[in-house]
Amino acid sequence: MNEQQFAELAAGYALSALSPDDEAAFVDALAAHAEWAHYVASDAATVAALADSVAEVPPPRALRAELLAQIASVQQDHPAQAAAPASSLESPTVVPPESRHRSWGPRAWFALAASLVLLIGVGGGAVVIAQQLNRPVAVVALERIEAAPDAREASTTLPDGGEATVHWSESVGEVVFVSDGLPTLSDDQSYELWFVRDSEAIAAGVFEASGDGNATALLSGTMSPGDVIAVTVEPAGGSPTGEPSSDPIVAIPTA
Known part of the structure; x- marks a missing residue:
């Protein structure tokens, strides 16, 4: 994993939204590159600050239904990943190297988006948080x-x-x-x-x-x-x- 890939996954890690494979790869990269820890700290601080500052609002019915349908689809396609619990930095998910598949595609970003919505009760403020977290770290x-x-x-x-x-x-x-x-x-x-x-x-x-x-x-x-x-x-x-x-x-x- 290079630094750009690490930075892209930092927000998902801060929200415990990564797949087990991505989280294991992320934790390995963090252990090997302590100088990249500022990405994790920055995104964790952003999540905490925005979660405290955004008022809960009732979600649009169509948005909630669409998200739940997509989450259900992901769970059916990848039941093992859907059931896997999120782990912490102190006790990372252990995945055998030969079975690790590092994915930087839409699934990781959908997990992040879903977690952002759940963070504030599927409210309208999810758009604000997603925009903030998706801004380039630089x-x-x-x-x-x-x-x-x-x-x-x-x-x-x-x-x-x-x-x-x-x-x-x-x-x-x-x-x-x-x-x-x-x-x-x-x-x-x-x-x-x-x-x-x-x-x-x-x-x-x-x-x-x-x-x-x-x-x-x-x-x-x-x-x-x-x-x-x-x-x-x-x-x-x-x-x-x-x-x-x-x-x-x-x-x-x-x-």
């Missing part, structure tokens, strides 16, 4: 940084006339890279972020840019004062060695 982090009293940023101009900016806040503890005009990559390449500290490059996550070169990416790990935030072009999925395999196309000093 965008949410950027808003937190910009709202912080110690928010800072540093920018550089790209060779083709675009711009790249790093946003960070020590109190928030997050760093977000925003760009426009990044070059288009081939299918077998990815952009990778790095903290460059004392001549050492520390991997901070892989990201993709849109067709026009725009990107908003949350860096994994912790920035230290004076770090340079760099971007390199790597093989798809990131550098196989854990070190940059090419010269940076972007390097932004933060001091």
